[in-house]
Amino acid sequence: MNIDQLNTPCLVLNEEKLSNNIERIRNRLDEKALIFRPHMKTAKCIEVGRRMMKSPQGPIAVSTLKEAEKFAEAGVLDILYAVGIAPSKLEAVSALRSRGIDLSIVIDSVSQAEAVAARARLDRDPIPVLIEIDADGSRGGVRFDASEKVLTIARELHAGGAELRGVLTYSGATYECRDVDEIRAVAERERQAAVHSAGLLRNAGFPCPIVSVGSTPTASFSENFADITEVRAGVFAFSDLVMAGLGVCSVDDIALSVLASVIGHSHDGHRILVDAGWMAVSRDLGTASQRVDQGYGVICDLDGKIIPDLIMSAASQEHGILSLRSGSRVSLPNLPIGSMVRILPNHACATAAQHQRYHVVSSGSHVLSDVWERFSGW
Amino acid sequence: MNIDQLNTPCLVLNEEKLSNNIERIRNRLDEKALIFRPHMKTAKCIEVGRRMMKSPQGPIAVSTLKEAEKFAEAGVLDILYAVGIAPSKLEAVSALRSRGIDLSIVIDSVSQAEAVAARARLDRDPIPVLIEIDADGSRGGVRFDASEKVLTIARELHAGGAELRGVLTYSGATYECRDVDEIRAVAERERQAAVHSAGLLRNAGFPCPIVSVGSTPTASFSENFADITEVRAGVFAFSDLVMAGLGVCSVDDIALSVLASVIGHSHDGHRILVDAGWMAVSRDLGTASQRVDQGYGVICDLDGKIIPDLIMSAASQEHGILSLRSGSRVSLPNLPIGSMVRILPNHACATAAQHQRYHVVSSGSHVLSDVWERFSGW
Numbered sequence: 001m002n003i004d005q006l007n008t009p010c011l012v013l014n015e016e017k018l019s020n021n022i023e024r025i026r027n028r029l030d031e032k033a034l035i036f037r038p039h040m041k042t043a044k045c046i047e048v049g050r051r052m053m054k055s056p057q058g059p060i061a062v063s064t065l066k067e068a069e070k071f072a073e074a075g076v077l078d079i080l081y082a083v084g085i086a087p088s089k090l091e092a093v094s095a096l097r098s099r100g101i102d103l104s105i106v107i108d109s110v111s112q113a114e115a116v117a118a119r120a121r122l123d124r125d126p127i128p129v130l131i132e133i134d135a136d137g138s139r140g141g142v143r144f145d146a147s148e149k150v151l152t153i154a155r156e157l158h159a160g161g162a163e164l165r166g167v168l169t170y171s172g173a174t175y176e177c178r179d180v181d182e183i184r185a186v187a188e189r190e191r192q193a194a195v196h197s198a199g200l201l202r203n204a205g206f207p208c209p210i211v212s213v214g215s216t217p218t219a220s221f222s223e224n225f226a227d228i229t230e231v232r233a234g235v236f237a238f239s240d241l242v243m244a245g246l247g248v249c250s251v252d253d254i255a256l257s258v259l260a261s262v263i264g265h266s267h268d269g270h271r272i273l274v275d276a277g278w279m280a281v282s283r284d285l286g287t288a289s290q291r292v293d294q295g296y297g298v299i300c301d302l303d304g305k306i307i308p309d310l311i312m313s314a315a316s317q318e319h320g321i322l323s324l325r326s327g328s329r330v331s332l333p334n335l336p337i338g339s340m341v342r343i344l345p346n347h348a349c350a351t352a353a354q355h356q357r358y359h360v361v362s363s364g365s366h367v368l369s370d371v372w373e374r375f376s377g378w
Numbered sequence: 379m380n381i382d383q384l385n386t387p388c389l390v391l392n393e394e395k396l397s398n399n400i401e402r403i404r405n406r407l408d409e410k411a412l413i414f415r416p417h418m419k420t421a422k423c424i425e426v427g428r429r430m431m432k433s434p435q436g437p438i439a440v441s442t443l444k445e446a447e448k449f450a451e452a453g454v455l456d457i458l459y460a461v462g463i464a465p466s467k468l469e470a471v472s473a474l475r476s477r478g479i480d481l482s483i484v485i486d487s488v489s490q491a492e493a494v495a496a497r498a499r500l501d502r503d504p505i506p507v508l509i510e511i512d513a514d515g516s517r518g519g520v521r522f523d524a525s526e527k528v529l530t531i532a533r534e535l536h537a538g539g540a541e542l543r544g545v546l547t548y549s550g551a552t553y554e555c556r557d558v559d560e561i562r563a564v565a566e567r568e569r570q571a572a573v574h575s576a577g578l579l580r581n582a583g584f585p586c587p588i589v590s591v592g593s594t595p596t597a598s599f600s601e602n603f604a605d606i607t608e609v610r611a612g613v614f615a616f617s618d619l620v621m622a623g624l625g626v627c628s629v630d631d632i633a634l635s636v637l638a639s640v641i642g643h644s645h646d647g648h649r650i651l652v653d654a655g656w657m658a659v660s661r662d663l664g665t666a667s668q669r670v671d672q673g674y675g676v677i678c679d680l681d682g683k684i685i686p687d688l689i690m691s692a693a694s695q696e697h698g699i700l701s702l703r704s705g706s707r708v709s710l711p712n713l714p715i716g717s718m719v720r721i722l723p724n725h726a727c728a729t730a731a732q733h734q735r736y737h738v739v740s741s742g743s744h745v746l747s748d749v750w751e752r753f754s755g756w
Contacts, residue, residue, distance in 0.1 A: 087715065088385075108642055140651050264486055273462065337465065
């Protein structure tokens with residue numbers, strides 16, 4: 001079957017680009033002797049996950065317990081649930097751990113430490129915990145300079161028989177950077193916050209075997225990983241226009257696209273309508289704050305070759321409107337009704353989440369080589 | 379089971395508000411002796427759809443052929459697929475029609491008319507077609523003043539043995555309006571474009587039994603439906619903050635919310651973190667261009683009561699950040715870790731699409747009365 005026989009809209013995944021993207025990050029982290037813990041939040045797919053992991057047993061990071069359950073079923077043993085735990089989710093954590101999964105969790109408050117300690121006592125299970133450290137104020141985590149709070153959390157966990165496994169930082173600020181130098185500066189602050197907190201814990205007599213940092217920009221560009229033990233990253237495998245805008249990859253590295261059919265022309269031929277709206281590409285406008293605003297996505301032909309200056313400039317639920325960038329001097333391509341295009345996404349995590357499967361092809365080929373199911377929900 | 383026992387994030391649907399929203403629109407259109415064709419694109423759920431429909435057989439409008447298939451399986455016979463047809467989808471249209479479903483489709487080009495005519499000849503099936511008329515340049519449709527094109531499409535359909543069933547307009551511009559008077563003005567232009575095109579076709583000897591307009595703002599406020607036969611609307615059933623911002627409903631009418639758990643506090647207690655990020659509420663920021671920017675959504679307590687000035691101001695994939703509106707004089711509520719909140723969505727279509735089911739409750743009750751599955755994909 002060829003991809004031009006697929007029902008549109010749907011996802012097309014270029015396996016060659018996927019493999020290259022994975023190899024690039026993996027080689028980089030191997031050279032630096034770091035453990036790589038790929039994040040499954042983007043792909044949510046066993047086949048993609050297996051290509052990202054070093055071993056079928058992991059390690060991996062996940063953003064939902066649904067991901068943890070699915071990858072556990074597929075044989076993964078070392079799973080970090082990298083979102084601060086809600087106490088009500090501890091029962092599901094226990095259930096997975098009782099099946100032999102080394103599921104670790106993240107906390108950043110004394111209140112969570114108390115809940116985890118209570119659960120550890122109840123289950124007589126040393127639930128492994130990483131303390132999240134906030135390096136840049138972007139999201140969660142204990143402020144890196146709130147030493148007393150970090151130590152109180154550690155003491156509470158220890159008293160309850162939970163395992164303090166380490167510290168974790170996430171630098172959302174890397175996504176706001178304008179160039180590689182800025183990314184490196186932010187990543188260095190992230191590293192320092194993590195290493196400082198690990199030192200604090202160790203000096204107080206607590207073990208802190210894992211010092212985990214991550215995000216695709218950090219994993220791609222940070223030069224200094226001194227005293228870091230592991231790196232997390234997820235979106236790198238598919239890559240997207242936001243990553244290309246940050247300089248993390250080139251637009252040509254993007255492995256994921258949305259296949260769409262032309263269904264109309266309007267505005268005296270200045271607009272092309274396709275059957276992929278925001279339901280198919282998501283509402284993510286992540287490049288709007290970057291140097292080049294790509295609208296809802298960059299348009300390629302069926303071979304995956306970029307059509308000059310053509311972007312999805314507007315979207316409703318099931319309609320995408322393609323037009324030339326303002327100021328473009330090229331003319332609109334001839335795309336009659338029924339033609340197919342491929343749309344490169346702003347944000348692969350958001351776009352992939354709108355679909356149920358990946359249609360796998362190789363570069364330059366229209367032949368469908370495989371179909372990989374993905375899962376969603378919580 | 380009570381909703382505070384649900385795994386978060388998840389959707390909570392207030393059945394009483396749902397029923398009231400449906401009754402309000404239905405009564406309005408009944409009074410005006412219009413056929414109501416509710417749109418299933420928001421709910422994508424048989425149980426909600428049945429409440430929206432006048433009869434278990436329909437009529438309904440759908441935004442995907444997947445919706446058509448699911449509602450056909452549930453016994454609906456009169457289905458309008460209200461997105462311009464891609465020629466490659468005609469085979470699926472034929473398959474549904476051969477099962478006895480009165481599935482009608484929409485076109486706005488001679489090229490589509492040719493494809494439909496060819497299919498009608500091949501199947502010996504008078505595929506019913508509505509010509510989409512563009513009243514405001516917002517999306518698809520033949521320009522209302524392009525009379526010759528409308529007639530060429532009609533002749534092509536007729537020659538192939540397809541059934542010209544009518545004309546259809548959609549006024550996306552109603553979503554950009556700032557008040558009810560503007561909505562009425564836009565809706566009147568929409569009406570005129572549809573009625574003008576119907577007259578054109580009838581004068582040329584073509585039948586045009588259906589003259590269809592729609593959108594929730596049009597259905598809610600238009601005063602003049604002269605010569606219109608049917609009205610389409612979808613989001614009204616749940617309602618959302620965009621509709622409230624337009625004045626179509628009050629915030630208190632919104633039937634859909636995302637249930638979330640508090641997982642942290644940051645910025646010296648000025649921010650509350652919940653386990654519902656953009657994956658759970660969608661990336662839709664539809665109120666950003668309205669008078670009141672609601673961020674990613676308005677926060678209510680577990681009873682559904684609005685917490686003054688608290689909105690979701692930022693989101694990453696699985697983290698929502700709650701904070702007070704800038705300039706607020708109230709203080710942040712006490713929401714310890716593990717507390718639950720309900721988030722009212724900007725755009726119900728986008729938020730619902732991120733989930734697999736609705737958890738049904740009544741106003742003022744925490745008791746889960748039902749769980750309704752929804753579907754997605756194409």
